[in-house]
């Protein structure tokens with residue numbers, strides 16, 4: 001897959017607006033500020049196709065990007081404390097609305113910050129994906145902020161906390177340093193082929 005061909009296709013503000021899947025989809029989910037937009041940009045070799053914000057909680061739409069017949073779906077970041085209740089309700093409607101539809105999900109990339117224990121919402125997301133039997137990969141973001149040793153420790157700690165089966169793929173990633181990007185790309189390509 002030539003990631004350089006990535007293009008923004010559409011943004012949706014409610015799950016009702018979502019058109020049925022026509023392509024295999026790779027969905028990205030994680031709490032706000034976890035590094036979702038940065039990771040997407042890194043995958044696509046682009047500076048700012050997906051917006052990167054130092055102000056968390058800004059993405060409140062589901063954004064679609066297309067790469068050679070595969071749709072990359074940027075879900076709104078969950079769990080940002082400083083937004084109004086109504087806005088939070090809209091985000092959960094969007095995220096749950098998306099997953100409750102019959103979509104052709106090839107893979108979910110679930111992002112968690114490698115430096116911290118998983119939050120309740122992270123745990124909830126992983127439990128949901130496991131129970132729904134959806135194929136997913138855990139991308140542990142901001143790996144450049146830890147040493148190699150600390151990284152390995154955190155991977156083990158998160159595997160334990162989330163009770164992941166041994167064969168569950170976990171990839172430490174860094175949008176800043178390019179760590180894990182090729183591995184993630186390969187995983188995505190396997191999932192959509």
Ligand SMILES: Nc1nc2c(ncn2[C@@H]2O[C@H](COP(=O)(O)OP(=O)(O)O)[C@@H](O)[C@H]2O)c(=O)[nH]1
Pocket residue numbers: 030031032033034035036037038039051052053054056057077141142143144145173174175176177
């Ligand atoms: N050190 C480091 N910082 C990152 C990385 N990815 C994202 N960030 C920073 O984390 C903040 C949130 O990133 P963003 O991609 O907007 O997160 P999103 O809300 O999940 O889309 C920004 O300040 C980014 O520069 C990374 O791999 N390493």
Ligand SMILES: [Mg+2]
Pocket residue numbers: 036037038051052053059077
């Ligand atoms: Mg974002």
